Amino acid sequence: MTQVTLKDQEHLFESFKNGDEKSFAHIFDIHYRSLCYFATPITQDALQAEDIVADCMYKLWQQRATFKTLQNIKAFLYISCRNACLNHLRNLKRRNSAQELYLSQLESSEDTILYQIIETEVLSLLDDEIESLPEKCRAVFKLIYIDNKKTDEIAAILGISDKTVRGHKARAIELLKTQLLKKGVSSLILLAFLFLIDAS
Numbered sequence: 001m002t003q004v005t006l007k008d009q010e011h012l013f014e015s016f017k018n019g020d021e022k023s024f025a026h027i028f029d030i031h032y033r034s035l036c037y038f039a040t041p042i043t044q045d046a047l048q049a050e051d052i053v054a055d056c057m058y059k060l061w062q063q064r065a066t067f068k069t070l071q072n073i074k075a076f077l078y079i080s081c082r083n084a085c086l087n088h089l090r091n092l093k094r095r096n097s098a099q100e101l102y103l104s105q106l107e108s109s110e111d112t113i114l115y116q117i118i119e120t121e122v123l124s125l126l127d128d129e130i131e132s133l134p135e136k137c138r139a140v141f142k143l144i145y146i147d148n149k150k151t152d153e154i155a156a157i158l159g160i161s162d163k164t165v166r167g168h169k170a171r172a173i174e175l176l177k178t179q180l181l182k183k184g185v186s187s188l189i190l191l192a193f194l195f196l197i198d199a200s
Contacts, residue, residue, distance in 0.1 A: 013070050024064070027073065028057055034124040035081050041148045042085040042102045052088065056080040082106065098148060129179045133172050136160075140168035141176075 015023035032053060039049035056077055067073050089095060089103040123130070123145060130141060139158060143149040149157070154165045 009070055013067075013073075016073075017064055017067065019064065024061055027060075027070075031074065031077050032057070033127065034120045035077060037120040037123045037146060038078065039081055039085050040146060041098075042106070043088055044096060044099050044148075048088060049085075052081060052084045056084060126176060126180075129176055132179075133175060137168045137172040137175065140165055141172040144169060 012023050012026060016027055035053040035056065036046075036049050039052050040046050043049045043052065059080055060073065060077060063076075067076070086103070086106045089099055089106075092099065095103065130138060133141060136158070140154055143154045143157065151162050151165050155162050158165070
């Protein structure tokens, strides 16, 4: 991952505020994937999640002159995405059990949103490493952490045993931890990753 200097960040922010479309495209690229990771488990609908994220990005562009820092932008995007997901769930005539659970959590606790942000940020940072996993390990990892599927559901989808699912999950986690350490990833990110996998 390319390191962005403070000067570069300041230039990006000022250009964005002044209506530079290339700067907006850069900010879009920085946050889009993480926000989709964030919205997909909540909505249980990847296409709906993408629509929500696109709407949030449009609102960001419309309100660009009101922001004071890049962190304000990030906070705005997550809060807007969370609220849009919440409204989507409330407006559904029928909700499945996972959607009902997210709706109740989002309405009652800010801890849920914090955990979701940590989870999606870590998954986004790990994206290249996830894609490099062996095929079955990658499939199992994505079904668990991105699609929120349970072991028996994954076994049915992939046509393998529950034990095999757990084996692929364990191998994926070990491979990712090894890659993080090899790349000198900060202890904070590694801690967040361990928090993510232990909570699942």
